[in-house]
Amino acid sequence: MTEIKENLQEIKNTIPENVTLVAVSKTKPITDLQEAYDAGQRVFGENKIQEMVTKFDALPKDIKWHMIGHLQRNKVKYMAHFVDLIHGVDSLKTLTEINKQAKKHNRVINCLLQARIAKEDTKFGLSFLEIDEVISSEEFSELQNIKVVGFMGMATFTDNQEQLQEEFSSLATFFTERQNKNSKLSTLSMGMSGDYQLAIENGSNMVRIGSAIFGVRNYIV
Template identity: 80%
Template sequence: MTGIKENLQKIKSSLPEHVTLVAVSKTKPVSDLQEAYDAGQRVFGENKIQEMVTKYDELPKDIQWHMIGHLQRNKVKYMAHFVHLIHGVDSFKTLQEIDKQAKKHNRVINCLLQARIAKEDTKFGLPFNKIEEILASDELKELKNIKIVGLMGMATFTENQEQLQDEFSSLASFFNKNQEKYPNLTTLSMGMSGDYELAIENGSNMVRIGSSIFGVRNYIA
């Protein structure tokens, strides 16, 4: 059985230079993250704020922490002093809360707007027209402590490559169109362990990979 270091090296060697690897470490013990850190990984993604806070306290401080799960506004305050990038922003109210909490720490927090591209009902995210409304709004200009740096999308959990291709390419094309208007949009976060290669082919420059690095996830009741 290959270890975390070997898995990381294999994945990193397969990624183009311009693609950022977010090691999705949710439910994994600190020892696993430390092993990945020792192998050179510095970007980690968590989907629960409390778990990320605990790991932040225990691990080296040069780690970039990405919040990749659905965001509860009332918990933003717990990570506002250190989070590097928030992936799943799907409402203007959430942006306002992030801005409010970032201001308390004299920080500007980078955010990705989550686009809804999957055909499943369980996925969060904004339709494209709502994203355009937010990007063009005067209210956004008033938020000085957040910066929208890109978009994120989660494809349908399916083996159907044509469907995945359609979902990824639709978001990539929308991203490219808006990048011309908003130069701050530099990050397109698409692709996980099962579909990241196709996501990269479609323009993703940030992939969120967990099980292919750390092994099958342990879900604790």
């Protein structure tokens, strides 16, 4: 077995069946993605649209592509015909642009609103209040070609387990409260290679794992 295949199997053995594993393949060569695909992986996450487009063109078409990086609105058009889920949506303007591009392809694109849960200034995202304001707005209700299916959060980059616990649980509570009012909300994306098990303990049903599958990140594709 290849190392990638072994890593995938090891991770899948540690996560419940209801948790979706997103293999974060950013900066990794197409050969690595093909290895993961051959091992059964079908969901891949990229943070640069052009890189994702190149990989989409080269790899099997039953792959579900997730855009996990911060999204530039002017680049949505390049992935609108195939992207399965956009994780990091943090404004109504971005949702409007995704809706516009999805409409051109007669698609409904699934989106996650990114909640700002980390104690770091560098993280993007909306406050819980801002999320409520977006999803209760008249403009949002008119967007027919996007579907907000849940929320995404990135915890602080820290070894402090109490802090991670607090951040994950805050978003999980918010998600559960909103899900009780809106059954369309089904996805809570929290957790990466270093903290995904704690995220799952706090209710995450989608984890984004890169280095634990593919090894340390490359900086050239």
